[in-house]
Amino acid sequence: MSFASPADSPLGRHTTYADQYDPSLLFPIPRAPQRAQLGITGQPGFFGADLWTAFELSWLNMRGKPQVAIAHIVVPCESTHIIESKSFKLYLGSFSGTRIADPDEVRRRLQADVSAALWQGGPLQASAGVRLIAPDDFDREAVGELDGLNLDRLDIECDHYDAPAPEHLSAAFDEQPVEETLTSRLLKSNCPVTGQPDWGSVQIRYTGPQIDQAGLLRYIVSFRNHSDFHEHCVERMFTDLWQRCRPFKLSVYARYTRRGGLDINPWRTSHPGPAPAPVRTARQ
Known part of the structure; x- marks a missing residue:
């Protein structure tokens, strides 16, 4: 090989x-x-x-x-x-x-x-x-959307597109921890070899200090012109969220649209457990 x-x-x-x-x-x-x-x-x-x-x-x-x-x-x-x-x-x-x-x-x-x-x-x-x-x-074979609160409902201003911007991430460390699931369909990155766009949806499950939703959505959008493979984008998201927001538990799951008859859907979690069910989104 x-x-x-x-x-x-x-x-x-x-x-x-x-x-x-x-x-x-x-x-x-x-x-x-x-x-x-x-x-x-x-x-x-x-x-x-x-x-x-x-x-x-x-x-x-x-x-x-x-x-x-x-x-x-x-x-x-x-x-x-x-x-x-x-x-x-x-x-x-x-x-x-x-x-x-x-x-x-x-x-x-x-x-x-x-x-x-x-x-x-x-x-x-x-x-x-x-x-x-x-x-x-x-x-x-099921088709459905990622469950969770949709971040895309937020009317925010975005201006970072060229590289992941973890400085947008913050959490309420002085308040009671929460358990919630957040989603977005605005994930996009680029193939590091051809520059072709990779479109996806992302789901973030966590328990811990409440993550600022507007900052999280700006962070997701900041991947828009970033060049990397799907797997590495999700690992970067997991690492940035873990370090910046300090959750007790965290799971990051992305479903990317297919190319050439293949879709790749990375999932990273802080705690072992069953993988998400292979339910493709409407765009896949």
Whole structure:
């Protein structure tokens, strides 16, 4: 499997699309450099996962008839690497002309290949989770919005767009703590390689000093022209909120709109627990 910087990935390059199964197409990118910018070294001080949905998965059965499925893939946040999304799309495309006996074999290959890429030769501490949705169950795939109090209702003035601005974050440390869930559909960042926009919604659950909502919304908007991968944006949000607002518990969950048949939905939490249900938003 390939390993280099994001600039060496297939993202933004002319590509030949393979139709024969090829796990070498997966392009891992280390998490450590971006985490180091946040002061995170070694094991991070949060739990969570990156929740992927693959809408363009197809292969041939042993008689050559095309089969289709939707794949839900759970990438543990403690993995040493993420997988660049275009390489993931190319890898999934390589199944399209490959004869495979049954869907469970597809699932096993996906789990083994993705897990190997995430740890890049290091000890496999946690495997990727893979679940396939058969066509007969497509109509059970839920669509809904993130629950919580919508920050977008606030009529505020915004003027920071080029980089995350944690100075907007504050909390009422001299008042009684609260437990609340806040959401926004105004999250946007840019791909660090191509500059293409990445659109998303974000949900923040916390217990602790009440966070100033207007400042939080300005902070979310400040990502608008920031260039970084989805996973790193959410980790930056979690770290800034944890340091600036000092909650007792915190969860940050973002759902980004799909590109190339893939959506990536990072979730980071201060306390271990079940991952959010894979309910896609209307924009996804």
